Amino acid sequence: MASLFSSRGVVSFVLLLGWWGFHLMGYNCCYGEGMVPAMYVFGDSLADVGNNNHLETLLKADFPHNGIDYPGHKATGRFSNGKNSADFLAEKLGVPSSPPYLSIPSNSNKTDVFMNGVSFASGGAGILDSTNSGQCLTLNKQIDYYSTVYGTLVQQLGSAQAQEHLSKSIFAVIIGSNDMLNYVKSSSSKNLKSTPQQFVDSLISSLQGQLKRIYNLGARKFAFIGTGPIGCCPSLRHQNKTGDCNVEANYLSVLYNKGATSMLQELKSQLGDMSYSFFDTSSALLLYIQKPASYGFAEVKAACCGLGDLNAKIACIPISTYCSNRKDHIFWDFYHPTETTAGMLVNTAFDGAQPFVYPMNIRQLSAL
Numbered sequence: 001m002a003s004l005f006s007s008r009g010v011v012s013f014v015l016l017l018g019w020w021g022f023h024l025m026g027y028n029c030c031y032g033e034g035m036v037p038a039m040y041v042f043g044d045s046l047a048d049v050g051n052n053n054h055l056e057t058l059l060k061a062d063f064p065h066n067g068i069d070y071p072g073h074k075a076t077g078r079f080s081n082g083k084n085s086a087d088f089l090a091e092k093l094g095v096p097s098s099p100p101y102l103s104i105p106s107n108s109n110k111t112d113v114f115m116n117g118v119s120f121a122s123g124g125a126g127i128l129d130s131t132n133s134g135q136c137l138t139l140n141k142q143i144d145y146y147s148t149v150y151g152t153l154v155q156q157l158g159s160a161q162a163q164e165h166l167s168k169s170i171f172a173v174i175i176g177s178n179d180m181l182n183y184v185k186s187s188s189s190k191n192l193k194s195t196p197q198q199f200v201d202s203l204i205s206s207l208q209g210q211l212k213r214i215y216n217l218g219a220r221k222f223a224f225i226g227t228g229p230i231g232c233c234p235s236l237r238h239q240n241k242t243g244d245c246n247v248e249a250n251y252l253s254v255l256y257n258k259g260a261t262s263m264l265q266e267l268k269s270q271l272g273d274m275s276y277s278f279f280d281t282s283s284a285l286l287l288y289i290q291k292p293a294s295y296g297f298a299e300v301k302a303a304c305c306g307l308g309d310l311n312a313k314i315a316c317i318p319i320s321t322y323c324s325n326r327k328d329h330i331f332w333d334f335y336h337p338t339e340t341t342a343g344m345l346v347n348t349a350f351d352g353a354q355p356f357v358y359p360m361n362i363r364q365l366s367a368l
């Protein structure tokens with residue numbers, strides 16, 4: 001059993017090879033045909049590329065059948081059968097997949113590594129510190145770590161050069177789903193709870209402060225990925241007798257995306273030199289769910305990997321079963337999209353248009 005879980009060595013090896021490659025290309029150069037110098041990633045399990053491998057937590061994915069379609073068929077800590085949104089976004093930008101912050105060896109040249117982008121994304125993370133507290137790097141913790149990265153870059157490169165580098169880089173933010181899932185789960189005490197609008201307002205208000213903090217640490221280009229129709233994930237469908245989507249969860253997500261849209265607009269007018277691209281994952285993913293055949297999907301409800309009704313009673317763990325037709329499933333496990341779904345969503349975020357992505361797509365944001 002132990003060998004099934006020892007994916008970490010392989011990951012570090014691949015990352016080291018990657019760093020060696022950049023080293024040979026010269027410090028100040030870019031990676032390949034990169035449209036931007038680097039990407040810095042904040043978020044949850046939709047973007048985690050292995051930070052949680054380094055935490056004592058139940059929220060892990062560094063075991064089969066995760067990674068079954070990843071190069072080398074390795075479980076890397078990604079909550080996916082293959083690549084996730086952060087990987088596809090990096091590919092589109094022509095930059096390396098940002099390594100997990102917690103995987104960076106202490107004896108490496110931090111400046112070199114940090115210049116090529118870093119991922120702070122952590123499975124289970126939320127906007128609120130109380131969301132999966134103790135089980136993940138909360139968004140606030142992720143920003144604390146980023147502030148260390150910022151400090152190192154300023155110290156090594158000088159303030160002007162660090163600012164120059166960061167202002168051209170992409171700051172991807174994929175967060176919010178876990179906060180809302182926890183709100184839905186806690187619906188037993190309905191009379192004590194804030195209303196969906198009040199709850200989402202508190203998320204957005206907190207997020208505004210968090211984005212400002214990232215801005216104050218040099219970020220200027222935000223690729224903000226809104227939340228998906230979380231009520232349609234197999235886990236929540238499983239809890240509905242009819243197998244339909246959870247209405248309250250989808251409503252929260254709509255409110256969140258609306259709130260984030262106006263908050264970003266406000267930030268831009270406040271800060272002036274900040275730019276963003278907002279991607280409405282809910283609208284895009286609902287299209288696939290409503291007209292699966294048009295998008296090449298055959299299974300919109302059941303997870304590919306799991307156990308029980310809709311493969312959604314049990315997570316994707318080594319004893320779970322998994323499907324062979326992974327390309328026609330929207331969901332990999334009871335919460336996360338398949339590699340195919342993630343790739344299609346990123347295509348739209350990168351090159352799409354209104355009403356899915358605005359006020360510009362990520363390609364346009366990169367080119368600014």
Ligand SMILES: *[C@@H]1O[C@H](CO)[C@@H](O)[C@H](O)[C@H]1NC(C)=O
Nearest residue numbers: 027028109110111112115156
């Ligand atoms: C680390 O990299 C930076 C920039 O690439 C370089 O200026 C510095 O000398 C390197 N430090 C060491 C200890 O090699």
Ligand SMILES: *[C@@H]1O[C@H](CO)[C@@H](O)[C@H](O)[C@H]1NC(C)=O
Nearest residue numbers: 240241242244245246247248
């Ligand atoms: C379950 O699905 C039905 C639609 O068939 C919907 O009316 C109901 O609100 C759903 N339950 C929850 C908890 O969302």
